[in-house]
Amino acid sequence: MDLNLRKAIISNVSGNSASDLEATIVDAIQSGEEKMLPGLGVLFELYWQKADESEKTEVLETLEQAVK
Incomplete structure (x- = not known):
């Protein structure tokens, strides 16, 4: 992704x-x-950068269930 788009x-x-x-x-x-x-991806990236390990684990588990 172009850095200018992210900004x-x-x-x-x-x-x-x-x-x-x-x-x-x-x-x-x-x-x-x-x-x-791309916008959703940037929002997810911002969330991920601020999330603690338990929040990341919860998101990953939810995503794992969603893609089954």
Whole structure:
């Protein structure tokens, strides 16, 4: 992913409230548009960088179940 795209996505959501971020995520998922995937990826990356090991384990277990 182009670093400029990552910065643009972060800039677009910087300062958003939790409800704003939720709306962004829900909209991206409901729209089903491929162009939304990079934004979701950047949000996931930001989450992952801040998550502790137990949160990461929980996410991985949830993802494992989701892809079965």
